[in-house]
Amino acid sequence: MVKMSEEEKESELSDSDDSNNEVIKEEVSLQFHLYIIIFAIIYYISWVIPGFVFWLYFFFPFRLFFLENIGFISLFTNLSSLITLLIMPLVIIGCYLIHILLIGLTTRLIWGITERISPSKSGIIPRNIRSRVANYYHIRSFMIKYGKNTFTKGIFPWLSNWFFNFVRSNKIGKGTTLEESVVNDKFIEVGRNCYLGVNTVLASHLIQGIFGNISYFKIKVGNNVTAATMGGIGAGSEINDNSFLLPFAATPKHSIIKGNNSYYFGLPMRRIFRKKIMNYLDLTPKDLEMNENIDGYKDKKLLKQLKEKETSVDKPEEIFNNKQMLGDVHGNEIDLDNLKKEDLAIDFTTSSAISRVNVKFLIVYLPIFWLSGLIVTIIWYWYSRAQVSSNFQWSFFFFFPFVLFGLLYIFIAGCLLFSKLFLILINLIHKPKEGVFKAEIGDTNYEFWMMRTELKKIALWLFRNSPFPWTDALAFKQLGINMDFSSHLADTWCDSEFIKFGRKVLVGQGATIMSSMVIGKYLLIKKVFFDDYVMVGGHTTIAPGTIIEKESVIGAISSTTFDQVLKPGWIYFGIPARELKENKYAEERRDVIIKRQVAEDKKFEMTYEVNIDEDKKKLLKPKKELKQK
Amino acid sequence: MSVPNTMRVGPFTSTVLVKKRYITFYIFLIWISVIPILLEFWVYWRFLWHPIRPVHFYTFLPLLAFLMYITLVFSSILFAKILLIIINAIHKPREGVFLRIPADRDYRYWSLRNTIKRWPIWLAHRFPFPGFLDNVCFKTFGVKTKISNSLFEGWVDTEFITFGKDVVVGQGAIVQSAVIIGNLLIIRKTVIEDEVRIGSHAIIMPGTHIEHNCILAANSVTTVGQVLERGYVYAGIPAKKFKRNYFFEDGLEDKIGHVEDVEALREKYEQIYTKRYDKLKLKERRELKREKKEEEKKRFDYAADEWEEFDDGFNI
Numbered sequence: 001m002v003k004m005s006e007e008e009k010e011s012e013l014s015d016s017d018d019s020n021n022e023v024i025k026e027e028v029s030l031q032f033h034l035y036i037i038i039f040a041i042i043y044y045i046s047w048v049i050p051g052f053v054f055w056l057y058f059f060f061p062f063r064l065f066f067l068e069n070i071g072f073i074s075l076f077t078n079l080s081s082l083i084t085l086l087i088m089p090l091v092i093i094g095c096y097l098i099h100i101l102l103i104g105l106t107t108r109l110i111w112g113i114t115e116r117i118s119p120s121k122s123g124i125i126p127r128n129i130r131s132r133v134a135n136y137y138h139i140r141s142f143m144i145k146y147g148k149n150t151f152t153k154g155i156f157p158w159l160s161n162w163f164f165n166f167v168r169s170n171k172i173g174k175g176t177t178l179e180e181s182v183v184n185d186k187f188i189e190v191g192r193n194c195y196l197g198v199n200t201v202l203a204s205h206l207i208q209g210i211f212g213n214i215s216y217f218k219i220k221v222g223n224n225v226t227a228a229t230m231g232g233i234g235a236g237s238e239i240n241d242n243s244f245l246l247p248f249a250a251t252p253k254h255s256i257i258k259g260n261n262s263y264y265f266g267l268p269m270r271r272i273f274r275k276k277i278m279n280y281l282d283l284t285p286k287d288l289e290m291n292e293n294i295d296g297y298k299d300k301k302l303l304k305q306l307k308e309k310e311t312s313v314d315k316p317e318e319i320f321n322n323k324q325m326l327g328d329v330h331g332n333e334i335d336l337d338n339l340k341k342e343d344l345a346i347d348f349t350t351s352s353a354i355s356r357v358n359v360k361f362l363i364v365y366l367p368i369f370w371l372s373g374l375i376v377t378i379i380w381y382w383y384s385r386a387q388v389s390s391n392f393q394w395s396f397f398f399f400f401p402f403v404l405f406g407l408l409y410i411f412i413a414g415c416l417l418f419s420k421l422f423l424i425l426i427n428l429i430h431k432p433k434e435g436v437f438k439a440e441i442g443d444t445n446y447e448f449w450m451m452r453t454e455l456k457k458i459a460l461w462l463f464r465n466s467p468f469p470w471t472d473a474l475a476f477k478q479l480g481i482n483m484d485f486s487s488h489l490a491d492t493w494c495d496s497e498f499i500k501f502g503r504k505v506l507v508g509q510g511a512t513i514m515s516s517m518v519i520g521k522y523l524l525i526k527k528v529f530f531d532d533y534v535m536v537g538g539h540t541t542i543a544p545g546t547i548i549e550k551e552s553v554i555g556a557i558s559s560t561t562f563d564q565v566l567k568p569g570w571i572y573f574g575i576p577a578r579e580l581k582e583n584k585y586a587e588e589r590r591d592v593i594i595k596r597q598v599a600e601d602k603k604f605e606m607t608y609e610v611n612i613d614e615d616k617k618k619l620l621k622p623k624k625e626l627k628q629k
Numbered sequence: 630m631s632v633p634n635t636m637r638v639g640p641f642t643s644t645v646l647v648k649k650r651y652i653t654f655y656i657f658l659i660w661i662s663v664i665p666i667l668l669e670f671w672v673y674w675r676f677l678w679h680p681i682r683p684v685h686f687y688t689f690l691p692l693l694a695f696l697m698y699i700t701l702v703f704s705s706i707l708f709a710k711i712l713l714i715i716i717n718a719i720h721k722p723r724e725g726v727f728l729r730i731p732a733d734r735d736y737r738y739w740s741l742r743n744t745i746k747r748w749p750i751w752l753a754h755r756f757p758f759p760g761f762l763d764n765v766c767f768k769t770f771g772v773k774t775k776i777s778n779s780l781f782e783g784w785v786d787t788e789f790i791t792f793g794k795d796v797v798v799g800q801g802a803i804v805q806s807a808v809i810i811g812n813l814l815i816i817r818k819t820v821i822e823d824e825v826r827i828g829s830h831a832i833i834m835p836g837t838h839i840e841h842n843c844i845l846a847a848n849s850v851t852t853v854g855q856v857l858e859r860g861y862v863y864a865g866i867p868a869k870k871f872k873r874n875y876f877f878e879d880g881l882e883d884k885i886g887h888v889e890d891v892e893a894l895r896e897k898y899e900q901i902y903t904k905r906y907d908k909l910k911l912k913e914r915r916e917l918k919r920e921k922k923e924e925e926k927k928r929f930d931y932a933a934d935e936w937e938e939f940d941d942g943f944n945i
Contacts, residue, residue: 066667067674075671089663093656149634155659155751157644158652177645182635195729195809198641198784199801226729228810229784229803229832244811247803247832248850248866263811267866280867282836282854287726287813294812300732307734310725339884343875347888347897348846348864350828351799353782365758366695373691381687389680415757436882460631461757469634491633493782493800493829509635512800512829512847520826520844520876522885539801541829541847545887557830559848561894563887575848578895 026128027210027486027504031135035142038110042146043467046102047401050095055397057091059387093155100150100159107147108167114140115168120187122218122236123609128211133611137216140186141205144169146467148185152178173223182491182509182538187216191223191241199510200231200245201538201556206253209553209571209583210504210533215253216611222259230539232557236595245269246280250557254595254606261292267557267575269598346524346562349543349576352495352514354453356441361454364422368458372414376407408466416459420478423455432480432497432525439523446523449516456480456496464490489513495528498544502531508538508556517544517562524562531568553583632782640754640763641784641803642747647731647740654712654741658748662705666697698752702762705749706769712745713770722788727814736814739807746770746787754781780804783827789816789835793823799847800829808835808853815853822859824877842877864898 065080066088075081118136125134147167151160161178164170169185173192178184180198187204196202206215217236224242232250233239240259249269251257257264265272265280277283290297297303383403387396430448437445456479463472469490476496477483483501491509498515507513513536516525526545530536534548537556545563548554552566555573566572573580594603610617646652673693677686720738727735746766753762763781767774774780774792783802790806798804804827807816817836821827825839828847836854839845843857846864857863864871875881888894 067671067678069671070675075668085664085667088667089660092663093659155748158646177643179644180636182633195645197809198803199636224812226809226811228808229805230830242811246810247808247834248848261811265866280852281810281813281815282817282852283726283813283815290728291811291813294728294730297728298730298732303728303732303734339875341886341889343873344881344884345886345888347894348828348844348862348871350826350844350847351782351797351802353779353797353799353829356777356779359761359776362758362761366692369695370691373694374688377687377690381683385683436885438879438882457631458757464631464634465755465757472634491635493631493633510633510801510830514800514829518797518826519885520842520874521879522876522881524885539830539848543847557848559830561888561891564891574898576891576895576898 026130028127028134028138029130030138034139038139038143039146039467041110042103042106042143043405044401045106046099047404048397049102050099051400051404052397053098054091054095055387055400057088062088096155100154100156100163103147103150104163104166107143107163110143111140111167111169114143120216121609121611123216123611125214125216125611127207127209127214129612129616131613131616133613134214137205137214140169144185149469152180188219188221190221191225193224194221195226196221197227197229197231197247199229199539200227200233201510202233203538203556204235206235207506207535209535210506210551212553212583217253217608225259230557232539246272248557251598252596256595256597258597264598271598346517346519346543349514349541349559349561350517350519351512352516352518352544354450356450358450358454361451364455365458368415368418368422371418372411375414376411379403379407379410405467412459412462412466415462416475416478419455419459423452423479426451426455434498434525434527437523437525439518439521449523449525452497453495460496498525498527500527500529502534502550504533505530506535508536508540510538511536511540511542513542515544526563551583555580636801640750640766640781641786641805642743642750643740643807643809644743644747645740645809646744647737651741651744655744655748658705658708658712658745661708662701662748665704666701669693669697669700698756699762702749702752702756702765705752706766709745709749710769713742716741716745722816724789724816724818727816729809729812729814733814735816739814739816742788750787786819789818791818791820793821793825793841795824796821797826799827799831802827802829802831802833804833806835817853842874844874844876846871 061084065084066075069075069078069081075085114136118132120137120140125137127134144167147163151157151163161172161176164172169187171189172178173190173194175193176190178190178196179200181196181200184202188202202219202221204217204219208215215235219233219235219237221239222241225239227245227249228247230248231245234251234253234255236254237251237257239257242261243257243259244263246263246265248267249264250267251269263272263277264270274288277288278285384396387393426448430444432448432452433445437443439446441447459475459479460472463469463475470488472490473483473485473488476489476494480497481499481501484503486503487501487505487507489507492507493512495513495515499513513528515528516523524544528542528544529547531548531550533551535553536542537554537558539557540554541559543560543562543564546560546566548566549568551569553571554560554566554577555571558573558577559575560566561576564576566577569583571580571583572578595606596603677689679686716738720734722738722742723735725735727733729736731737750766753766756762760779760781764774764776764778767780767785767787770787772785772787772790772792775794777794778792778796780798782800783798783804785798785804786806788806790804804819806819807814815835819833819835820838822839822841824842826844827833828845828849830848831845832850834851834853837851837857839857840859842860844862845851845857845868846862849864849868850866851857852867855868857868860874862871862874863869
């Protein structure tokens with residue numbers, strides 16, 4: 001039952017004198033065969049009908065009246081050709097709409113079936129014991145991803161509320177806007193007229209360590225709640241009506257936010273009051289008054305009068321004069337020899353985004369596109385030749401979704417292959433190395449680093465935009481990251497060299513892993529190392545040189561500093577990351593959880609359920625029993 | 630590196646849709662911008678289509694697809710710009726504090742502008758060669774920037790922003806000129822001058838003015854209307870002065886080093902970041918430090934009762 005490689009068995013045995021040889025430690029085994037079947041059903045149904053409509057339109061009216069029309073002028077004078085031209089974009093939009101609606105329909109059907117077998121309910125799911133509940137939790141997570149990505153990242157993101165409500169994974173009220181975010185896909189209940197800004201995470205499911213638990217609790221958000229960017233709400237939280245979160249307001253699990261026109265800020269969030277609100281948001285007392293009595297301003301005429309008054313009192317605009325400020329950056333007062341060590345220590349983290357966009361890279365991209373595109377067009381020619389020459393072939397339409405999927409991946413694989421060849425060539429000219437370099441044109445190390453980064457982007461980009469984003473592990477492996485397929489990086493910004501992953505590393509959504517960093521005029525490159533079973537929380541920044549040892553966890557919204565070493569078996573949190581508590585296995589769960597009133601710092605206890613199969617319940621030991629032992 | 634799968638729209642146009650009828654503008658834009666590429670395809674078809682000798686047609690098809698995509702982006706930018714000019718003539722975009730209710734004209738037009746800009750920006754950002762087309766979008770829609778800046782790894786608002794040259798916006802950083810908080814929509818002009826480095830996951834609020842040679846560390850937030858003085862490193866929530874920035878000087882390659890006294894650094898950070906421990910638990914924290922020194926304490930040693938109590942406060 002327990003699948004482990006030989007190597008791990010040995011490490012298990014060596015740990016056994018730690019008096020925890022009864023601890024069940026089992027890697028989650030994902031049921032990929034089921035995932036693929038479910039995905040294939042959704043994909044096939046959602047493409048076959050729009051494909052049929054599109055190609056029918058393309059082959060008959062469009063080709064006949066438009067493409068075979070010889071004169072350019074007669075395209076517009078001939079009525080039938082003009083109409084086919086004008087309708088074509090509408091057919092494309094229509095096919096797209098049919099496609100996404102069918103995704104919604106099939107996802108709803110399969111979601112309904114899984115809910116009937118194993119309903120999702122609030123509680124804790126042990127991650128280290130195989131059970132039906134955990135399996136169905138994973139299946140549902142996988143299933144919703146394709147639909148969620150197509151809707152929220154597609155052409156019509158406004159339909160995503162409909163999608164979540166239709167599939168019944170979320171309840172989202174009328175007039176609510178959920179901006180793009182990394183999770184927000186299941187088990188949340190959002191009221192009316194809310195606004196959740198970019199990257200605001202309503203994490204109804206949290207994983208605590210590779211061998212830990214999944215906390216799966218419903219998040220309730222009331223009416224008229226707004227969260228600006230990058231908030232984080234833990235599982236089981238309740239946000240009541242009219243609470244307003246400023247950027248970066250995050251709260252741990254099981255928090256209650258009282259609402260009632262209150263503002264929250266900080267990490268973890270605290271309520272802030274009048275003076276601070278006006279300070280942080282640069283507001284006047286009048287604005288605050290308007291915010292509180294919003295109902296009084298819903299009359300259009302009144303608003304218009306108010307605005308006219310406002311505009312009559314024009315503020316003098318500040319004009320920033322750049323020229324005047326140039327030249328006295330630091331003056332001549334800086335003596336570089338007298339700088340202290342701490343002045344130049346890298347005790348903060350920035351980013352590794354490339355600092356220059358070079359259009360000349362397009363020249364490298366074109367051959368890559370062309371060569372991999374050629375493979376695709378040759379196969380497409382072979383597939384479509386019967387349909388093109390003779391009149392009508394059912395098989396062409398039937399197999400279209402599979403061909404579409406296959407060709408997409410052949411194209412991506414081609415891009416990966418050709419960029420890998422280019423990369424080998426570039427690395428032969430200049431070997432990548434670690435160190436501190438000048439980030440300016442003229443420095444060979446910097447220029448080659450840029451070239452490598454740009455070259456790797458295309459394959460990664462395509463993999464991540466494909467229906468199976470987790471296949472990007474393949475690209476990472478080929479392009480220079482030392483990892484295997486047990487780790488997933490699909491939801492992170494990750495540099496693609498000088499990184500080594502152990503087994504089963506779990507990287508949270510929206511995290512940033514950097515092996516290079518641009519600080520001022522300098523580029524730092526240093527190796528990053530993750531040992532086995534490490535977990536990195538969402539929106540966490542990992543700086544170059546970080547070493548995370550075995551079975552450690554870094555919490556969400558934290559950051560490490562340059563060259564930081566994290567000890568094995570600890571939970572780290574904060575900016576910069578510091579030890580919080582020891583990382584323990586799932587069976588040491590507490591029987592109570594503490595709910596927290598954020599505004600008043602009140603705490604109260606409540607019990608929760610462990611969702612696991614009945615016959616597995618004996619594996620869970622109450623804490624006291626363990627203690628006596 | 631490239632943007633993760635769950636986050637790929639990139640440039641930040643809000644999906645707030647005040648009136649459903651704004652969608653017609655959006656569909657109109659899609660419709661009209663597809664027509665030029667159909668004409669392009671017609672030209673290609675006329676020149677190279679031959680049912681018996683299809684070699685030419687299929688050989689250059691990938692290049693045509695590439696060209697059609699770029700044409701689509703530019704045609705959508707063109708038509709969106711025309712629409713925007715008309716709409717801005719009806720109602721000029723302006724800074725200020727507005728109400729988040731449909732009765733507010735500025736809020737309605739802000740939403741309409743975002744809806745119109747969405748299609749070209751979406752197209753530009755989906756292109757596998759990131760950055761170049763994004764910057765074209767930014768420039769046409771009113772963000773002052775240089776083509777060489779890299780803004781595509783984060784979210785950058787598409788109006789009321791000025792960038793200098795050599796600016797790096799980190800992965801997942803958010804540069805805003807409009808934010809919704811409560812029932813208010815705050816629109817202020819954001820100015821970022823030359824040679825600025827913005828860390829990953831940093832948030833820049835509307836009205837922030839970042840001067841030359843500044844570095845904003847990762848996971849920091851500026852406040853509305855904050856001015857970051859030139860030549861400093863800023864960090865914290867909200868951002869405070871961290872230290873003098875010497876990293877724009879020449880000849881420091883050998884001197885840049887890592888931190889030796891990590892504990893001192895932590896104390897420094899404690900002061901500038903919002904406190905993130907409960908006051909009640911200070912006692913336990915001291916307890917923890919003492920416990921740490923006793924190295925014989927191993928994992929799963931249940932004799933230490935304090936540990937359990939310490940745990941209870943943190944549901945992380």
